[in-house]
Amino acid sequence: MKKKLLLLLMLLVTSILIIACNGDEDTVGEDSEGTDNGSGEESNDEGSASEEEVEIRFAWWGNTERDKKYNEILDLYEEQNPNVTIIREPSTWNDYWPKLSTQVAGGNAPDIFGLHLLLYGNEYFTKDVIEPLDSYVDQGLVSLEGWDQSVLDAGTYNGDLLALAKGVTIQALITNKSKIEGLGLDAPPAEISYEDFKDYAATAAEALPDGEYVTVDPTLIGEHGIEMWVRQQGGSLLTPDGSALGFEKEHLTEYWQYWAEMREMGAVPPANISAEQAGVPEESTLFAQGKQLFQDRPTNQAKMFADLLGDAELAITRYPVMEDGEFRGGEQLQVPAIVMSQNSDVKEEAAKLLSFFVNDLEATKIYSAENGLPGTEPVRENLEGSLHPMDQKAVEHMNLVTEDIPKTTIRPEGAVQITELYQSYSEQVAFEQMTIDEAVDAFFEEAATILGQ
Amino acid sequence: MISRFWHKNKIPLLFLSPWLIGVTILAFIPMIASLYLAFTNYNMLQAPTWVGLENFNTMLNSDSRFFQSLKVTFIYVFLGVPLQLIVAFSLATVLNRGVKGLSFFRAIYYVPSILGPSVAIAVLWRQLFGMEGIFNDFVSIFGLEPQSWISDPSTSLYTLIVLLVWQFGSPMVIFLAGLKQIPSDLYEAAAIDGAGPAYMLFKITLPLITPIIFFNLVMQIIGAFQAFTPAYIIGGGTGGTLDSTLFYTLYLYIKAFTQFEMGYASAMAWFLLVIIATFTGLLFLTARKWVHYQD
Numbered sequence: 001m002k003k004k005l006l007l008l009l010m011l012l013v014t015s016i017l018i019i020a021c022n023g024d025e026d027t028v029g030e031d032s033e034g035t036d037n038g039s040g041e042e043s044n045d046e047g048s049a050s051e052e053e054v055e056i057r058f059a060w061w062g063n064t065e066r067d068k069k070y071n072e073i074l075d076l077y078e079e080q081n082p083n084v085t086i087i088r089e090p091s092t093w094n095d096y097w098p099k100l101s102t103q104v105a106g107g108n109a110p111d112i113f114g115l116h117l118l119l120y121g122n123e124y125f126t127k128d129v130i131e132p133l134d135s136y137v138d139q140g141l142v143s144l145e146g147w148d149q150s151v152l153d154a155g156t157y158n159g160d161l162l163a164l165a166k167g168v169t170i171q172a173l174i175t176n177k178s179k180i181e182g183l184g185l186d187a188p189p190a191e192i193s194y195e196d197f198k199d200y201a202a203t204a205a206e207a208l209p210d211g212e213y214v215t216v217d218p219t220l221i222g223e224h225g226i227e228m229w230v231r232q233q234g235g236s237l238l239t240p241d242g243s244a245l246g247f248e249k250e251h252l253t254e255y256w257q258y259w260a261e262m263r264e265m266g267a268v269p270p271a272n273i274s275a276e277q278a279g280v281p282e283e284s285t286l287f288a289q290g291k292q293l294f295q296d297r298p299t300n301q302a303k304m305f306a307d308l309l310g311d312a313e314l315a316i317t318r319y320p321v322m323e324d325g326e327f328r329g330g331e332q333l334q335v336p337a338i339v340m341s342q343n344s345d346v347k348e349e350a351a352k353l354l355s356f357f358v359n360d361l362e363a364t365k366i367y368s369a370e371n372g373l374p375g376t377e378p379v380r381e382n383l384e385g386s387l388h389p390m391d392q393k394a395v396e397h398m399n400l401v402t403e404d405i406p407k408t409t410i411r412p413e414g415a416v417q418i419t420e421l422y423q424s425y426s427e428q429v430a431f432e433q434m435t436i437d438e439a440v441d442a443f444f445e446e447a448a449t450i451l452g453q
Numbered sequence: 454m455i456s457r458f459w460h461k462n463k464i465p466l467l468f469l470s471p472w473l474i475g476v477t478i479l480a481f482i483p484m485i486a487s488l489y490l491a492f493t494n495y496n497m498l499q500a501p502t503w504v505g506l507e508n509f510n511t512m513l514n515s516d517s518r519f520f521q522s523l524k525v526t527f528i529y530v531f532l533g534v535p536l537q538l539i540v541a542f543s544l545a546t547v548l549n550r551g552v553k554g555l556s557f558f559r560a561i562y563y564v565p566s567i568l569g570p571s572v573a574i575a576v577l578w579r580q581l582f583g584m585e586g587i588f589n590d591f592v593s594i595f596g597l598e599p600q601s602w603i604s605d606p607s608t609s610l611y612t613l614i615v616l617l618v619w620q621f622g623s624p625m626v627i628f629l630a631g632l633k634q635i636p637s638d639l640y641e642a643a644a645i646d647g648a649g650p651a652y653m654l655f656k657i658t659l660p661l662i663t664p665i666i667f668f669n670l671v672m673q674i675i676g677a678f679q680a681f682t683p684a685y686i687i688g689g690g691t692g693g694t695l696d697s698t699l700f701y702t703l704y705l706y707i708k709a710f711t712q713f714e715m716g717y718a719s720a721m722a723w724f725l726l727v728i729i730a731t732f733t734g735l736l737f738l739t740a741r742k743w744v745h746y747q748d
Contacts, residue, residue, distance in 0.1 A: 094690055098710035105497035105715070123713060127498035272694070275604035276584050279689040416712050424518070427695045431606060449515050 052083060054349045059089035059110035061096035062370075069370055073363045077356055084349060089113075104129055104341075111344040112354055115163055117154055117335040121410040124339075125157040131340040132160035136351035143359050151375030154335045154408060163337035164358050169298040169372030169394070170331045170401055171224050172319055173215065174305055176293055178312040183207040187315055190400065194258065194320040201267035204293060208266075213286060215294035217268040219259045219426040221278060223419040224332075225296070229255045231330030231406055232322040237419075238451075242412030245447050249440050256429050256436045263430065271430035283308055298334055299394035300372040306390050314390060316397045331401050333408040336371040373398060417450050487719040495716040497709075508720035519721075521696045522704035525610060529700065530677040533617040538669055541621040545628035546658070559626060566622030574616070575686035579603055582612045603687055606697035613683050613698060624669040631665035632658070663744045671736055678729050681706070701725055 060070055067090045074086045089110055091099055097120065103109045104124075115124060124130055136142040142164075144152065155163030177187045185207065188200055201214040208214070218225030227237045229251065236246035262268045269277065269286070282288055287295035288308040295305060299316055306314050321328045338357060340350050357363055364379045369391045374380055387395075425443040428434040434442070459466070466473070491508060495501035512519050544562060548555055568574050582588050582602035589599035602608045639657050648656070659666075684692070684700040692699030692707065705725070709718035 098706075101497050101710060101713060123496075124498070127496070129498055272601055272605050273584070275694040276601040279579075279604070420707075420712070423691075424696060427606075431695055433695065446517065 053085070054083060054346045055085045055087055056112065056346055056350050056353055057087045057089060057110040058353070059091070059096075059100065059113040061091055061093045061114055063092065066370055069367055072366050073357065076363060076366070077353060081352075084353070086353070107343055109341040109343055111346055111350040112338060112340055112357075114166065115337050115339045117163060117165075117337050117410055118332055118408070119411065119416075121157075121163070122413055123416070125162055125410070126413060129342055130162045131342045131344065131347060132162055133164070133340065133351070133354075134161050136348070136355075137161070139348075141348060141351040142355040145359070146377035146379075148375050148377070150333070150402075150408075151335065154333060154410070155337050155339075157410075163335075163339045164354065165335045165337050165372075165375040166358065166367070167300060167336060167369055167372030168375055168398070169300040169334045169336075170398055171228070171296070171334070172299050172331075172397055172401075173294040173317040174287070174297055174299070174302045175315040175317045176287065176290065176295075176309065176312055177315045179290060180204070180293055188317055190316075190397075191318045191321050193323050197320045198258070198262065198267075201262060202265055205265050205267045208293075212291040213269045213293075214267040215262075215292065216277075216287075216296040217259060217263060217271070217274045217430065218296050219256065220271065220274040220423075220430055221296060223422050225259075226252065226255055226422065227332065228319055228330030231332070232325035232327050233330075234326035234406075236409060238412055238415055240409065240412060242414045242451065244451055245418070245444065249444055252440050252443065253436055256426070256439070260429065260436065271427070271432075274430065275427070298372065299397055300369065300391070302390035302394060303388040306388070314393075316390070316393045318397065318401060327406050328404040329401055331405050333402075334372065335375075335408075369394075414451060418447055421446055421450065487722055490716050490719040491723050492720075493716045494714075495719075496713040497715050498713070501716060504716070508717045509724070512717070512720060512724065518692075518696060518699065518704060522692075522699045522701045525697065525699050526678060526680075526701040528610060529614060529617070529680065530674055533614040534670065534673045534677050536614065537618045537621050537673060538624055538666065540618055541625040541669070542628050542662075542666075544621065545625050545632055546654075548625075548629055549632040559629065562625055563622035566620045570620075570680070570682050572682060572686055575683045578612065578616050578683065579687050604694050606693070606695040609687070609693050609697045613680075613687065616683050617677060617680070624673060627669060628662065628665055631662045635661050660745050661747065664746055667736070667740055667744045671733055674732060674736070675729055678725065678732075 058070075058074060060066075062070070070090065071088065074088060078084055078086060096114075100109070100113060109129065115121065115130075133142050137144055147164075151165045151168060152161065155161060155165065175187060180187050183204065185204060188197070192200065204214045223237065230236065230247035233247070233251060235248070235251060238244070239246050259268065263270065268274065277285060282304065285295070286292040288305060290309060290312065294317065296319075297305075302314060302316060306312075319329065319331055322330075338354055340347065340354055344350050357367075358374070359376065359379065361379065361382045364374055365383065365386065369383060369387060373391070373395060374383070421443060425434070425439045429436055429439045490501055492503060492505055493501035494504045494507075548558055548562075552558060565574075580586055583604075584599065584601040586602070588602060593599060600608075602612050635658065639661075640653060643653050643657060679702055680700055681702040684698045684703045685706070687693070688698045688703070690703075690707075692703055701721070702725070705718050705721045708714045708721065
């Protein structure tokens with residue numbers, strides 16, 4: 001009796017294993033079938049002509065809400081192209097990058113995947129991983145009709161067009177206008193200088209109860225703040241070749257001093273609360289709970305906070321400007337883009353899907369400026385009536401900002417290590433483990449070692 | 454030679470083949486590859502280039518985060534493991550007294566060991582010791598200020614040590630089994646000679662259970678050096694504020710997958726192997742002095 005039971009159990013386990021393995025084999029089999037014949041067929045303007053079954057792998061980062069939009073768009077494409085099956089590979093932002101780099105290293109990158117150009121552009125552009133799109137544009141598979149040159153430039157490397165923007169967005173201060181007015185204050189103007197912002201924050205901090213703050217401590221949420229600060233003064237985070245820091249010690253000293261004063265006056269939370277805030281879900285952030293007046297984020301996230309805050313009226317305030325700086329603003333255009341893998345077996349089909357995703361009016365309407373404003377005129381026009389009110393404000397904001405910022409740069413290789421180093425010394429300062437002068441010296445010394453390698 | 458070996462062992466080898474193939478493909482080959490990569494500069498996207506000992510040189514001479522990660526890991530291992538074993542041993546002795554429903558308690562105490570290294574528990578821990586966590590309600594009874602134990606750099610590592618200690622179940626079960634092996638006539642004889650409980654503990658129980666202590670110590674130290682999940686989840690994948698929870702394995706992961714330095718990460722992995730081998734070796738050397746096997 002016992003033996004029989006054991007035998008049965010083993011049989012069960014084995015069959016589960018076989019089934020599990022089988023599932024994989026099936027997809028592999030179909031995949032290679034599609035490619036063997038796919039290369040021989042002539043491309044045709046009509047999607048209906050290619051009747052070969054193809055599978056396209058498509059990866060993106062996001063959350064469950066965003067996944068719904070992607071799925072809807074990809075379902076639509078499958079409906080219009082019955083021969084195409086799209087394998088979807090969604091991840092959260094944090095998991096996306098390790099997964100992608102591992103896949104690329106293993107030679108099984110998704111056919112189409114998302115790439116954040118500002119942060120990761122050069123890590124991938126320089127390594128023969130991404131398929132240039134120019135030949136597909138010439139064949140008419142990818143349309144560039146109505147695209148802004150500046151947005152195309154952002155995705156071009158060494159003269160090759162590698163990436164098309166899913167959207168363009170800019171860091172700003174999302175502003176809880178209702179809350180400010182509730183304190184008996186006026187909302188700040190759309191543009192405000194660093195000095196005026198400090199005075200404004202001082203007044204607001206006085207009016208706020210304990211446990212509520214004016215804005216986020218930008219020194220503890222990454223490198224956007226310092227990068228804008230040095231760009232406004234004619235510098236950059238790193239020199240274009242990535243061999244040295246693009247700014248001087250006094251830039252960093254003044255920046256850390258500015259925010260240390262804000263911390264002292266209670267305009268930004270103390271370091272331990274900021275540190276805790278960095279890891280909480282969006283709905284638990286102080287801003288989403290109505291305990292903070294400004295939120296330091298890209299403008300495409302304004303609509304998410306509008307939803308989280310219910311009936312509060314939000315506005316978008318520009319990141320503080322420097323009237324006496326070399327540039328008034330230092331914002332970078334942030335371009336989450338979409339690219340094709342050089343290893344793809346179904347390049348022509350992938351090119352069509354890629355073009356569909358960024359150009360098709362129906363698809364982009366579903367996407368609804370999720371990753372920021374589209375870089376193409378016809379799509380923007382088509383969205384005009386249906387945009388979320390916060391996205392309409394983001395359009396105004398973008399028009400305002402693009403007038404006086406330096407050219408957006410893609411960070412050179414090695415930038416990731418420098419930004420992590422910067423973050424660690426920012427924490428040393430905020431937690432008062434080091435004086436600002438000590439931290440500046442140590443940061444510059446260590447950065448030189450890293451970049452000198 | 455080979456054919457004779459094959460002829461003789463054909464059937465056992467065939468039965469072993471699923472495991473053999475698995476261990477070769479999934480463990481042995483990657484290990485050899487990582488040994489090679491440890492001496493290269495490899496960003497995973499381009500072919501590796503040979504750099505000799507440069508990775509080890511950078512690691513030991515100019516990487517401050519590397520030393521921070523060593524410090525954090527050493528505190529975690531050498532504070533956490535002894536504490537965990539003390540708790541495990543104490544509870545095992547209590548349970549050994551013949552508590553009613555022994556198997557129930559044994560199961561209950563064992564549960565954390567199963568759950569311990571999981572993502573779910575790490576997330577739970579984050580909640581417990583966070584700003585809004587239950588632990589703050591608890592300390593407020595004693596009039597202490599609420600704070601975020603997880604993100605405060607002076608306390609965050611200790612929350613992880615508490616998490617390690619809490620997983621005392623598996624060493625406890627082994628201790629319990631060991632305690633049951635001690636012949637009861639020893640205690641009876643000692644009692645007749647007028648020995649008190651403390652005397653019995655130090656002169657009978659502890660010496661006789663040293664092989665078990667040794668086994669648990671080795672296993673737990675090896676495990677603790679490789680701890681990853683709690684630090685990854687609780688620190689949000691970054692090593693926490695001021696790198697206060699930057700475990701060695703977490704830094705290795707950051708190097709490999711966020712900074713794209715797989716060569717350096719491989720070098721770190723092999724260095725960790727050396728560290729663990731050293732400490733295990735030291736334990737085995739000292740074992741002659743304090744571990745008593747009953748012959």
